[in-house]
Amino acid sequence: MDAVDPNSFSGPSADPSAGALSGDGVSGDGVTEQRVVHLRGAVALLGRFPALAGVDLDINRRRIVLLRGPNGAGKTTLLRTLAGLVHVSEGEAVVLGVDLLTDRRSVRQRVGLLAHTTGLYDELTVADNVSFWSRAARADRSDVDAAMARLGLDGRLRTVPVGRLSAGQRRRTSLACLIARRPELWLLDEPHAGLDQEGRDLVDQLLREATDAGATVILSSHELDRSLQLADEVVTLSGGVATRDS
Amino acid sequence: MISQTPTEVTGPTSTSSRVTRVLGFLALVSLGVLVLFGLILSPPDASQGEAVRIMYIHVPSATVAYLGCFLTTIGSIVYLWRKSQWWELVAYAGAEVATLFTVITLVTGMLWGRPTWGVYWVWDARLTSTAMLLLLLLGYLAVRRLPADYEVRAKRAAIVGLLLVPNVMIVRKSVDWWRTLHQKPTLLANGLDSKIEGLMLFSLFTGFIAISLVFGWLIVHRFRLAWLEEQVESEGLDLAIAERRAEALVGEVAP
Amino acid sequence: MIHDAFLVAGKDLRLEWRSRVALNQVAPFALLVLVLFAFALDPDRGLLEKATPGLYWVAVLFSGLLALQRSFSIESADGNRDALRLSGLDPAGIFLGKVMAVGVQLLALEILLGIGVAVLYTTPITGWILLLVTAMVATVAIAAAGTLYGVVAAGLRVRETLLPLLLLPVLAPVLIGSTRAFEAALGGTPSEGWPWVGLMGVIAVLYIVAGVFGFGPLMEES
Numbered sequence: 001m002d003a004v005d006p007n008s009f010s011g012p013s014a015d016p017s018a019g020a021l022s023g024d025g026v027s028g029d030g031v032t033e034q035r036v037v038h039l040r041g042a043v044a045l046l047g048r049f050p051a052l053a054g055v056d057l058d059i060n061r062r063r064i065v066l067l068r069g070p071n072g073a074g075k076t077t078l079l080r081t082l083a084g085l086v087h088v089s090e091g092e093a094v095v096l097g098v099d100l101l102t103d104r105r106s107v108r109q110r111v112g113l114l115a116h117t118t119g120l121y122d123e124l125t126v127a128d129n130v131s132f133w134s135r136a137a138r139a140d141r142s143d144v145d146a147a148m149a150r151l152g153l154d155g156r157l158r159t160v161p162v163g164r165l166s167a168g169q170r171r172r173t174s175l176a177c178l179i180a181r182r183p184e185l186w187l188l189d190e191p192h193a194g195l196d197q198e199g200r201d202l203v204d205q206l207l208r209e210a211t212d213a214g215a216t217v218i219l220s221s222h223e224l225d226r227s228l229q230l231a232d233e234v235v236t237l238s239g240g241v242a243t244r245d246s
Numbered sequence: 247m248i249s250q251t252p253t254e255v256t257g258p259t260s261t262s263s264r265v266t267r268v269l270g271f272l273a274l275v276s277l278g279v280l281v282l283f284g285l286i287l288s289p290p291d292a293s294q295g296e297a298v299r300i301m302y303i304h305v306p307s308a309t310v311a312y313l314g315c316f317l318t319t320i321g322s323i324v325y326l327w328r329k330s331q332w333w334e335l336v337a338y339a340g341a342e343v344a345t346l347f348t349v350i351t352l353v354t355g356m357l358w359g360r361p362t363w364g365v366y367w368v369w370d371a372r373l374t375s376t377a378m379l380l381l382l383l384l385g386y387l388a389v390r391r392l393p394a395d396y397e398v399r400a401k402r403a404a405i406v407g408l409l410l411v412p413n414v415m416i417v418r419k420s421v422d423w424w425r426t427l428h429q430k431p432t433l434l435a436n437g438l439d440s441k442i443e444g445l446m447l448f449s450l451f452t453g454f455i456a457i458s459l460v461f462g463w464l465i466v467h468r469f470r471l472a473w474l475e476e477q478v479e480s481e482g483l484d485l486a487i488a489e490r491r492a493e494a495l496v497g498e499v500a501p
Numbered sequence: 502m503i504h505d506a507f508l509v510a511g512k513d514l515r516l517e518w519r520s521r522v523a524l525n526q527v528a529p530f531a532l533l534v535l536v537l538f539a540f541a542l543d544p545d546r547g548l549l550e551k552a553t554p555g556l557y558w559v560a561v562l563f564s565g566l567l568a569l570q571r572s573f574s575i576e577s578a579d580g581n582r583d584a585l586r587l588s589g590l591d592p593a594g595i596f597l598g599k600v601m602a603v604g605v606q607l608l609a610l611e612i613l614l615g616i617g618v619a620v621l622y623t624t625p626i627t628g629w630i631l632l633l634v635t636a637m638v639a640t641v642a643i644a645a646a647g648t649l650y651g652v653v654a655a656g657l658r659v660r661e662t663l664l665p666l667l668l669l670p671v672l673a674p675v676l677i678g679s680t681r682a683f684e685a686a687l688g689g690t691p692s693e694g695w696p697w698v699g700l701m702g703v704i705a706v707l708y709i710v711a712g713v714f715g716f717g718p719l720m721e722e723s
């Protein structure tokens with residue numbers, strides 16, 4: 001598993017020598033190196049609305065986990081919470097060994113969040129955008145070019161302002177920014193939305209490569225057929241609480 | 247009167263308490279004494295005539311307005327440093343009450359200016375910097391009253407509040423320089439300082455006491471009101487969580 | 502922090518260069534203000550010449566306000582705040598970067614307005630050094646205070662109206678100071694201008710310190 005394909009951008013930048021892990025890291029209630037996400041009764045408020053109303057969730061390393069649930073169930077809030085963007089007001093929340101109740105900042109650089117909103121600058125070109133966000137995350141310059149090539153953003157597309165792209169091309173640009181960072185935990189909010197058949201296949205392939213290289217993936221999707229095939233585990237979110245499907 | 251005692255940290259349960267009833271009574275009595283001495287017993291000034299009586303309100307109001315600004319800055323610092331909502335509300339109360347007294351200072355200053363200078367407004371250093379103080383306070387209140395979540399309003403207002411006293415000092419300094427390079431500050435030149443004695447001095451002293459008591463009473467009540475408002479808003483979190491969880495039962499029906 | 506500052510400043514300036522809003526809209530507006538002043542104050546009675554320093558800085562302040570609004574409108578896209586928080590950029594670096602980008606644009610505006618004033622109003626210059634130092638220090642003060650209050654107002658529907666209310670009273674001392682210093686440099690005695698430069702320096706330092714420490718908490722909400 002340590003032999004990561006040099007052309008894959010999916011692996012985390014600091015792979016904590018996964019092979020050296022001994023025993024079953026999943027036993028007990030504590031947080032081990034195998035356990036990437038640990039939530040117990042986690043409550044997150046959006047204003048005064050409890051978007052997460054006591055979530056229990058444990059996710060181990062190198063898994064692909066599908067979040068499903070009706071609109072307004074809290075999927076997006078859960079992903080943003082795991083990225084360290086939303087304050088957890090009650091319960092326990094540990095992501096990548098970082099306690100989110102005391103420190104939300106240090107987890108942010110190690111996760112990659114693909115949200116509905118892109119955060120891209122419409123007036124800058126694709127290449128400028130990917131280069132700015134990747135350099136902000138201290139990514140290698142070679143990774144940046146390769147990431148764009150991987151997402152099919154080479155040639156003429158590089159110099160097109162993001163504002164003139166189609167929704168699918170924007171999504172590809174966001175994905176390029178994400179894989180150039182080599183996150184340890186991928187948090188994807190409906191990654192298949194807006195992409196063509198080829199793009200969706202590419203997303204699935206990137207996710208498999210990511211977990212092969214030691215990363216963990218949590219995605220929400222309404223494309224259940226495709227995602228169920230991809231996912232190792234399925235978690236259903238409803239009314240701000242999570243239940244695991246076996 | 248606004249010192250922090252352990253019981254107050256947990257917060258008041260009503261805007262009224264025995265201490266504030268006594269405080270309010272004393273404020274009313276001292277205002278009565280101020281009216282007696284300021285309007286009736288004290289003599290008119292030799293040079294300013296009856297207009298000097300405005301001073302008994304004007305000078306104490308200006309002083310407590312600055313006091314309110316200090317409360318706002320101190321409250322903002324402690325809020326940013328320790329996330330203390332108690333102090334954030336002190337800062338808010340300080341700014342609102344300071345705004346009131348700044349307006350009183352400006353209005354009385356202009357009323358005093360009409361008989362003294364012949365016009366309501368001159369670009370006197372103190373008058374100008376008081377007007378700037380009002381604008382700075384209105385900026386703080388505009389942020390504090392934004393239609394947004396409490397955290398958003400409070401944090402942004404605290405940054406503005408933190409800079410309030412430094413800004414007031416810089417504005418005062420620059421306006422002083424600006425005027426003194428051209429003319430002597432009129433209020434000082436027509437001076438009140440040297441001529442105050444006897445009953446006039448006592449009236450001014452009474453004014454300070456009365457206005458300070460009113461200031462304290464207003465701060466305490468404004469703070470308690472804000473505190474109770476926040477309590478009402480944040481109550482019912484457990485209920486909200488229960489309601490949110492109940493949605494899950496409905497959601498279970500759908501796949 | 503410095504790396505991040507240059508990265509953000511480079512991004513902002515590149516974006517300005519590509520969109521050319523500053524060049525096509527803010528700069529013509531600044532020149533328009535100069536012409537309007539000439540209409541308002543009859544140029545023949547010598548009023549315009551006497552008021553030149555003040556008019557110059559009022560024009561800088563108003564067109565600078567437009568540049569600041571622009572600097573925050575490019576960060577107002579959905580999800581941009583989240584993206585910046587996830588980016589790994591140091592908040593202090595973001596602040597300094599935006600100050601630098603705004604400062605560069607302000608300097609360009611000041612040069613343009615300076616040429617405009619020299620050509621349109623014909624004013625003699627006695628103190629070049631004072632003139633340049635005043636412009637530099639005032640620019641840093643305006644950019645730093647503007648960026649700090651810009652983020653206080655950022656992301657709100659009332660942004661366009663809130664920023665002038667917060668910023669202009671705070672910049673009043675900078676307007677007074679830079680105007681007096683310019684009066685001293687334009688036909689006055691230059692030595693009278695230096696205390697004002699010092700005062701503006703205090704303001705610039707105050708806002709840079711406040712921004713470096715305050716930007717982080719301001720980005721963290723919700």
